[in-house]
Amino acid sequence: xxxxxxxxxxxxxxxxxxxxxxxxxxxxxxxxxxxxxxxxxxxxxxxxxxxxxxxxxxxxxxxxxxxxxxxxxxxxxxxxxxxxxxxxxxxxxxxxxxxxxxxxxxxxxxxxxxxxxxxxxxxxxxxxxxxxxxxxxxxxxxxxxxxxxxxxxxxxxxxxxxxxxxxxxxxxxxxxxxxxxxxxxxxxxxxxxxxxxxxxxxxxxxxxxxxxxxxxxxxxxxxxxxxxxxxxxxxxxxxxxxxxxxxxxxxxxxxxxxxxxxxxxxxxxxxxxxxxxxxxxxxxxxxxxxxxxxxxxxxxxxxxxxxxxxxxxxxxxxxxxxxxxxxxxxxxxxxxxxx
Numbered sequence: 001x002x003x004x005x006x007x008x009x010x011x012x013x014x015x016x017x018x019x020x021x022x023x024x025x026x027x028x029x030x031x032x033x034x035x036x037x038x039x040x041x042x043x044x045x046x047x048x049x050x051x052x053x054x055x056x057x058x059x060x061x062x063x064x065x066x067x068x069x070x071x072x073x074x075x076x077x078x079x080x081x082x083x084x085x086x087x088x089x090x091x092x093x094x095x096x097x098x099x100x101x102x103x104x105x106x107x108x109x110x111x112x113x114x115x116x117x118x119x120x121x122x123x124x125x126x127x128x129x130x131x132x133x134x135x136x137x138x139x140x141x142x143x144x145x146x147x148x149x150x151x152x153x154x155x156x157x158x159x160x161x162x163x164x165x166x167x168x169x170x171x172x173x174x175x176x177x178x179x180x181x182x183x184x185x186x187x188x189x190x191x192x193x194x195x196x197x198x199x200x201x202x203x204x205x206x207x208x209x210x211x212x213x214x215x216x217x218x219x220x221x222x223x224x225x226x227x228x229x230x231x232x233x234x235x236x237x238x239x240x241x242x243x244x245x246x247x248x249x250x251x252x253x254x255x256x257x258x259x260x261x262x263x264x265x266x267x268x269x270x271x272x273x274x275x276x277x278x279x280x281x282x283x284x285x286x287x288x289x290x291x292x293x294x295x296x297x298x299x300x301x302x303x304x305x306x307x308x309x310x311x312x313x314x315x316x317x318x319x320x321x322x323x324x325x326x327x328x329x330x331x332x333x334x335x336x337x338x339x
Contacts, residue, residue, distance in 0.1 A: 031063045032226075032233040035075035035087040039068040040170055040268045043189040043277060044110060044218060044286070045088060047244040049266040050259065054247065056240035060334075064237060070169060072143055076221060079104055085226035086237055090143035091216040091301050092310070098322055099315045105227070105324040107234065108220040108241060109292030112284050113212045114188045115147045117205040121182040127155035127205050130162055136175070136184035138168035141310060143217075144185035149308060150215065151207045170268065189269060189277035196273045216301035219292075227324070238331035248278075249287035291328040295319050 036045045048066055051057050057064045069075045072089035079087040080102045094106060117127075124130060130152060137144040149159045167175060167184070175181040176194035186194075195201055220241065222234050248259055260275035267274070281287070299319055305311040 029063050030061060030230070030233045030236060031065070032086065032230060032237055033065050033067065033084040034237065035067045035069060035078045035084045035089075037069060037072055037075055037088060037169070038267075041068075041266055042169055043187055043263060043267060043281070046263040046266045047241065047248060049262050050244045050247060051240045053262050054243070056243040057237065060236040060239040062233060062236040062240065064240070071138065072218070073141070076104075079221050079223050082223065082225065085230060086220060086222045086234065088218065088220055091219050091298070092143065092146055092305055093141070094219050094221050095302055095305060095317070095322060096141075096311060097221075099311055099317050103224045104221045105224060106219045106293065106298075106322050107222050107291075107324055107327050108238060109216065109298070110218040110286065111216050111288065111292045111294060111297050112286055113147065113215055113217045114281060114284060114286060115144065116186045116188060116191055117148055117151050117184075117207070118186055118191055118202040119183045119205065120200060120202045124183060124203065124205075127152060127207060128157065130183060130205070131157055132161065132163065133183050134163040134165055134181075136167040136172055136181045137164050138185075139166040140164075142168075144168055146304075146308070146310075147211075147215070148185050150211050150304065151205065153308075154207055154211065188280050189263075189267065189273065192273050192277050192280075193269045196270055213297070214300045214304055216298045222324075222327075227327070231327070235327050235331050235334070238328050239334050242328075242331055242335045245287045246289055249282060249285075249289065251282060291325055291332075293323050293325060293328075298322065 036048050038045050041048060067078060067084055069078065073093045075087040076089040076093045076097055078084045080097060091109065097104060121133065124133065135148060137148055139145060145164065148162070152159065152162065167181065172181065172184060173190050173193055176184065177197050191202060227234055247255060250256070256275060256278055260271050260278055263278070264271040264274040302311070302316060306313050306316055
């Protein structure tokens with residue numbers, strides 16, 4: 001019995017030592033720079049504030065710093081230039097960069113669009129009435145502009161039939177509240193904030209739901225250099241990302257209220273608006289508990305870029321060239337082991 005006890009004790013000590021060594025390794029400062037859209041952040045990018053408030057990256061042993069840009073195209077370029085190792089961006093610019101030979105890959109995604117095309121102009125009753133109207137989007141080849149292009153082409157219009165102005169994110173919200181914008185492409189929370197402050201309801205432009213299914217919303221991209229030189233840091237980043245997405249997608253009332261407070265503070269919106277928006281986002285499965293890189297939907301977005309002339313057919317990248325799902329898979333194993 002004494003021998004067994006000594007062996008058991010030795011085994012327990014060895015296990016404790018292993019855990020201690022693992023904790024020390026996990027706690028070691030691995031640094032990583034990432035880019036996001038804001039500041040204040042668009043609602044999807046409040047994952048940064050959630051991750052920092054909840055301590056997800058710190059617990060994963062990652063010292064992550066964020067650089068903020070107002071356009072997804074700029075967050076993506078920062079990865080290509082090496083200013084950051086990981087970036088959050090709309091899917092179209094990421095795929096276009098990969099098609100052009102940029103040394104980056106997609107490591108996770110948010111597949112589902114939340115874009116709304118809306119108007120407070122009484123003469124605009126449907127898609128065709130946008131012809132000749134000034135519409136706020138976010139510049140040629142950016143996410144909002146590409147989305148409204150898909151919408152108006154469905155009703156027989158061309159992008160050139162609209163008078164586009166480059167206005168997005170917080171400046172768009174402020175312009176909507178001030179009555180300076182009457183037609184625009186909005187995130188759910190942005191339009192909700194305008195309506196909350198002005199007490200004025202905007203008309204949503206109807207279009208087929210199939211437009212959403214044929215597009216992919218946003219992705220996390222990483223440079224191949226970062227993966228080669230700091231693979232562990234990228235995995236730890238995804239450990240935090242997975243936890244943020246799970247928390248943000250939680251329908252538990254306590255989680256929604258906590259998330260709403262974090263998001264409202266970060267995005268400069270009323271808590272009531274944030275809480276209402278969260279519930280609307282959850283209806284469209286904005287935050288998913290997987291890598292968000294379902295092949296059919298992602299490649300449908302690629303096909304759409306070819307269709308609208310933003311990518312030459314001969315440059316169309318294959319799915320395997322676009323994504324690297326192995327890092328997310330490893331990160332998910334670690335998250336599951338935490339339970």
